[in-house]
Amino acid sequence: MQAEDMEVPIINNLNDNGDRQRPKGKDVFKDQQKESESSMESPNLEFEYGDSDMLTAELSELYSYTEEPEFALNRDYFEEDFRSHARGRRWTELTVDEQRTYVMRLLDALEVTDRDKRLKVARAILYLAQGVFDECDTEVDVLHWSRHNIFLLYDMGIFTALLELLSMEIDNSQACSSAVRKPAISLADSTELRVLLSIMYLMVETVRVQTEDDRPEWRAARETFKNELGSPLYNGEPFALLLFTMVTKFCSMNAPHFPMKKVLLLLWKTVLFTLGGFEELQQMKVGARERLSLPPLPEDSIKVVRAMRAASPPASAMELIEQQQQQKRGRRSRRPLVKQDSLDTYNERDPFKNDDARDEEDDPEDTDSGIEGEVDPLDRDVIIQPPPPPPPLRPPTERVNFPKGLPWAPKVREKDIEHFLETSRNKFIGFTLGNDTETLVGLPRPIHESVKTLKQHKYVSVSEIQIKREEDLLQCPLSLGEEEVEETPAEILYVGMLPNLSQYVIALLKLLLAAAPTSKAKTDSINILADVLPEEMPITVLQSMKLGIDVNRHKEIIVKAISALLLLLLKHLKLNHIYQFEIVSQHLVFANCIPLILKFFNQNIMSYISAKNSICVLDFPHCVVHEMPELTAESLEAGDNNQFCWRNLFSCINLLRILNKLTKWKHSRTMMLVVFKSAPILKRALKVKQAMMQLYVLKLLKIQTKYLGRQWRKSNMKTMSAIYQKVRHRLNDDWAYGNDIDARPWDFQAEECALRESIEKFNSRRYDKNKNGDFAPVDNCLQSVLGQRVELPEDFHYSYEMWLEREVFSQPIQWEGLLQNP
Numbered sequence: 001m002q003a004e005d006m007e008v009p010i011i012n013n014l015n016d017n018g019d020r021q022r023p024k025g026k027d028v029f030k031d032q033q034k035e036s037e038s039s040m041e042s043p044n045l046e047f048e049y050g051d052s053d054m055l056t057a058e059l060s061e062l063y064s065y066t067e068e069p070e071f072a073l074n075r076d077y078f079e080e081d082f083r084s085h086a087r088g089r090r091w092t093e094l095t096v097d098e099q100r101t102y103v104m105r106l107l108d109a110l111e112v113t114d115r116d117k118r119l120k121v122a123r124a125i126l127y128l129a130q131g132v133f134d135e136c137d138t139e140v141d142v143l144h145w146s147r148h149n150i151f152l153l154y155d156m157g158i159f160t161a162l163l164e165l166l167s168m169e170i171d172n173s174q175a176c177s178s179a180v181r182k183p184a185i186s187l188a189d190s191t192e193l194r195v196l197l198s199i200m201y202l203m204v205e206t207v208r209v210q211t212e213d214d215r216p217e218w219r220a221a222r223e224t225f226k227n228e229l230g231s232p233l234y235n236g237e238p239f240a241l242l243l244f245t246m247v248t249k250f251c252s253m254n255a256p257h258f259p260m261k262k263v264l265l266l267l268w269k270t271v272l273f274t275l276g277g278f279e280e281l282q283q284m285k286v287g288a289r290e291r292l293s294l295p296p297l298p299e300d301s302i303k304v305v306r307a308m309r310a311a312s313p314p315a316s317a318m319e320l321i322e323q324q325q326q327q328k329r330g331r332r333s334r335r336p337l338v339k340q341d342s343l344d345t346y347n348e349r350d351p352f353k354n355d356d357a358r359d360e361e362d363d364p365e366d367t368d369s370g371i372e373g374e375v376d377p378l379d380r381d382v383i384i385q386p387p388p389p390p391p392p393l394r395p396p397t398e399r400v401n402f403p404k405g406l407p408w409a410p411k412v413r414e415k416d417i418e419h420f421l422e423t424s425r426n427k428f429i430g431f432t433l434g435n436d437t438e439t440l441v442g443l444p445r446p447i448h449e450s451v452k453t454l455k456q457h458k459y460v461s462v463s464e465i466q467i468k469r470e471e472d473l474l475q476c477p478l479s480l481g482e483e484e485v486e487e488t489p490a491e492i493l494y495v496g497m498l499p500n501l502s503q504y505v506i507a508l509l510k511l512l513l514a515a516a517p518t519s520k521a522k523t524d525s526i527n528i529l530a531d532v533l534p535e536e537m538p539i540t541v542l543q544s545m546k547l548g549i550d551v552n553r554h555k556e557i558i559v560k561a562i563s564a565l566l567l568l569l570l571k572h573l574k575l576n577h578i579y580q581f582e583i584v585s586q587h588l589v590f591a592n593c594i595p596l597i598l599k600f601f602n603q604n605i606m607s608y609i610s611a612k613n614s615i616c617v618l619d620f621p622h623c624v625v626h627e628m629p630e631l632t633a634e635s636l637e638a639g640d641n642n643q644f645c646w647r648n649l650f651s652c653i654n655l656l657r658i659l660n661k662l663t664k665w666k667h668s669r670t671m672m673l674v675v676f677k678s679a680p681i682l683k684r685a686l687k688v689k690q691a692m693m694q695l696y697v698l699k700l701l702k703i704q705t706k707y708l709g710r711q712w713r714k715s716n717m718k719t720m721s722a723i724y725q726k727v728r729h730r731l732n733d734d735w736a737y738g739n740d741i742d743a744r745p746w747d748f749q750a751e752e753c754a755l756r757e758s759i760e761k762f763n764s765r766r767y768d769k770n771k772n773g774d775f776a777p778v779d780n781c782l783q784s785v786l787g788q789r790v791e792l793p794e795d796f797h798y799s800y801e802m803w804l805e806r807e808v809f810s811q812p813i814q815w816e817g818l819l820q821n822p
Contacts, residue, residue: 044310045609045644045690049653051277052269052564053646055209056139060619061557061647062201062265064532065550066187067194071624074127075134077120081106091132092145096152103128103156110161115192118165122195125158129202133624142621150206151218154225159203163234163242166196170246170255179257185530189257194531197262204229204266208273230274230489232496238489240274241496243267244504251507251526259531260511261554264561271565274489275572278302285575288462298409298459308407308691311722408728411459416732420454454731463578470579470762477765485766490576498767505587508562509596515558516600517608528558545636552613559600560647563654570661579762582755585662589752594662594672597655601681609648609688616640649690656685656696663703668748673700674707683719691726698723706738 052058082091085102094102109121131146153159169175169192179189187194207225214222229239243263250258276284282302289296414437422432429442437455440448473480485491497504513519514528532554538544566588574581615636616622617629629635663669673679678700685697702723705713713720713736720736779785796803 045649045688047644047646047649047690047692048306049650049692051272051279053650055143055205056619056621057646058205058269059202059621061553061560062198062262063620064187064261064554065546065615065618066532066534068618068623070123071130071133071620074123074130078124078127078132079134081120081124090135091128092135099149099152100156103152103158107156107158107161110165119192119195122162122165122192122199125153126195126199126202129153129199130624131621133621136625139621139625142625146202147206147211150203151221153199154203154207154221159200159225162196162200163239166193166200167235167242169193169196170242170249175257176255179255180253184533185257185527186533186535187531188535190259190531193257194259194262197259197266201262201266201269204269204273208269226273229270230492232492237496238274238493240267240270240493243270244497244500247511248500248503248507251510253526256527257530260528261531261558261561264511264558264565268561268565268568271493271568275493275568278571281571281575285462288575292462292465294460294462294465298411304407305692305695308695308726310689310691310694311686311726312689406725406729410457410729410731412454412457412731414458414460414464416730417451417454417458420732421451457731462575466578470758470765473765474761483766488576490572490580494573494576494580495767498763501583502587502591505584506591508566509588509591509593511558512562512600513596515555515562516596517552517555518599518603529554542631542633542636545633546615546631549613549615549636552611556611556613556645556647556651560651560654563651563658567654567657567661570658574661577762579759581661583759583763586752586756586759588658589662589669589672594659594669595676597659598673598676598678598681600655601652601685605652605685606687609644609652611645611648612640612642613645614640649688649693652685652688653690653693653696656693656700660696660699663700666751668751670703671707671748673704679704679708679712683716686719686722694722695726698727702727702735705735710738 053061082102085105086094091099106121106125110118110125112118112121128149129146131142131144131149133142136142136145175189179185182189207222210219210222232238234242243266246255246258246263247260247267249255250260250263275281279302282300286297417437418435421437424443424447425432428444428447433439437451440451473483510526511528514526519525529551532550534547538547569584570581573584615631617626617631663673682697682700686694688694698719701719705720705723723735
């Protein structure tokens with residue numbers, strides 16, 4: 001499959017200035033007016049970013065609402081079998097030894113040849129993993145028994161048995177061929193796969209999450225399970241590779257009945273469990289720097305981001321027009337003079353700012369740090385009523401107390417110091433000294449001070465050490481010898497993924513495109529709704545509404561799983577080896593990942609983040625414990641009371657972080673952001689008042705600011721100010737001016753080709769087992785060579801005489817040819 005097969009529509013509804021082309025008409029004006037009013041009321045989002053959501057939310061997202069009747073089916077099959085074994089007793093009343101005996105019986109029953117009997121046993125096991133909910137009164141009880149049962153199931157070897165059944169189902173050509181021929185695929189086509197994947201997901205997710213009251217044997221089991229999943233124990237490859245194979249098989253239309261949401265969730269949680277989450281990654285990074293004798297990190301980035309506060313969103317053009325209309329109607333009042341911001345010519349009262357007494361006490365010296373748009377001087381005395389205060393917020397998460405100033409310590413690369421000295425020497429002396437950063441002879445005193453300051457903030461990354469080491473290994477293969485590669489989980493996964501890496505990346509992006517809310521339905525696009533559509537389509541309005549919510553929720557969960565999976569892979573591979581990260585990044589870029597993410601954000605992002613595509617009473621485990629109330633159209637429309645949708649905000653932040661990873665320090669990819677007119681799209685995303693999301697949007701705006709022109713910078717000074725306040729500084733980076741635009745031509749192909757060459761050299765040196773032994777020592781001793789033991793097949797001595805006749809006696813040998821000069 002070529003990268004060109006992955007077509008992502010490029011954003012085409014922007015004009016030459018990068019602004020949205022808006023259709024004319026009163027209705028459109030009213031819609032935009034409503035949108036601007038809603039944006040003015042956007043409160044601060046009390047969102048805490050993490051590896052995943054709460055356990056109950058993660059478990060409930062495994063099931064579609066159309067799967068709800070199957071909960072009772074699982075219970076019935078379990079009770080039908082258990083009744084004959086337990087003789088009137090309940091599962092929760094058995095001793096652990098009795099429970100083990102029954103699980104062993106289920107394990108034996110899994111090996112029967114009858115497919116229907118196997119499915120019944122698998123459903124009984126799923127009921128145990130779901131927490132024998134019919135014997136529980138509360139959701140807490142369900143989770144308690146689910147955890148107890150899952151550790152018991154793992155201890156009895158259920159996971160390995162399920163893995164064998166899953167491999168059989170994947171290779172079931174009859175099911176695949178019948179699904180390919182079907183015009184419409186529904187839940188019924190993937191029943192066996194869904195049951196198996198559900199049990200495996202519950203096991204991986206429950207064992208992965210640690211709790212304070214875990215028993216010592218459970219903690220030991222967690223480490224064992226983690227090592228098993230990350231090691232090539234299953235068919236000689238890590239478990240994640242089997243799931244990647246399912247994804248590519250589905251996207252190549254060979255198995256359209258695969259339940260992709262469950263596969264992607266299980267794949268994400270398997271990678272998260274085996275490689276580690278973001279906090280573990282931070283600890284690994286600290287350990288890697290210690291091993292390389294590098295200075296410690298200047299700060300803990302996770303804590304810094306958690307301590308940040310959101311800035312106010314930019315004012316839209318519609319809001320400014322509305323202000324002018326209010327002025328014309330005579331609804332204006334003079335404002336008292338206020339202190340002017342240092343970076344702004346005209347300061348407007350920020351309509352988005354909450355007068356939060358606590359914030360003012362924390363930061364009495366802070367001036368308005370909003371990101372609002374610049375206002376015409378004539379409109380300075382227009383006043384907009386501030387919105388009502390938001391509802392009481394949850395207690396804030398752990399904050400770091402910073403000294404007044406910038407949150408990040410500035411960084412300087414060795415390359416930046418070399419460039420600064422080269423420029424200074426050319427200017428003052430007339431010649432350069434190459435990469436020498438120590439000799440300052442002939443340079444004036446201020447340059448000495450500048451170099452001293454730059455060196456104080458010099459930062460050497462693990463990646464730079466890895467690149468230098470790779471160059472040395474290629475230049476001196478004999479003297480440095482073979483490199484010792486540590487068999488980390490990330491290394492094992494990369495080695496397994498390498499042969500089909502481009503297929504995996506393209507398949508994930510195809511699924512992301514199909515699940516994106518901005519995608520139009522196409523006849524040739526893949527059908528990701530195979531595990532959500534019921535056999536019988538809805539006939540009432542209520543059923544249609546319920547299915548519509550279910551479909552939207554299904555797509556959101558797929559986006560969440562893919563975005564988190566890609567980000568985890570990029571971050572872990574970057575720490576493991578920079579060239580492993582670069583090859584995945586390059587595959588993503590060549591498969592149009594950059595325009596795809598921009599297309600995703602080219603929507604009303606506030607609506608996406610506050611979407612209410614969930615029905616709380618149908619979520620697991622609520623739906624199996626409580627009585628089901630009667631659903632009405634009004635209750636479905638109302639949705640939940642949450643301020644935002646956790647998974648959608650999580651997905652948006654992940655996609656922005658992926659975009660940052662792809663474009664950081666890559667001039668040609670940064671120019672792609674400019675060419676695809678990403679600035680207005682990203683600026684609209686600043687409407688979301690969440691500090692972490694704003695930080696990654698501002699980072700993306702910062703790297704392209706110098707290419708957007710003076711007029712853009714002039715009219716977006718508040719955004720420029722927010723970049724200055726929130727994004728880390730590189731001391732001699734003139735991001736706000738654009739002095740080197742003419743000096744750096746945009747040669748995308750040359751940059752990517754040079755990078756690909758380095759990647760291929762790395763892969764060839766480290767992983768190519770069939771490479772020519774140019775540097776292998778040669779044995780010149782005849783006796784030694786003839787004395788080497790050669791492994792011969794067992795049946796060789798039977799045909800030895802025939803072999804002598806065919807290979808030796810019947811072959812004419814030109815003895816005199818050996819005496820002639822070649």
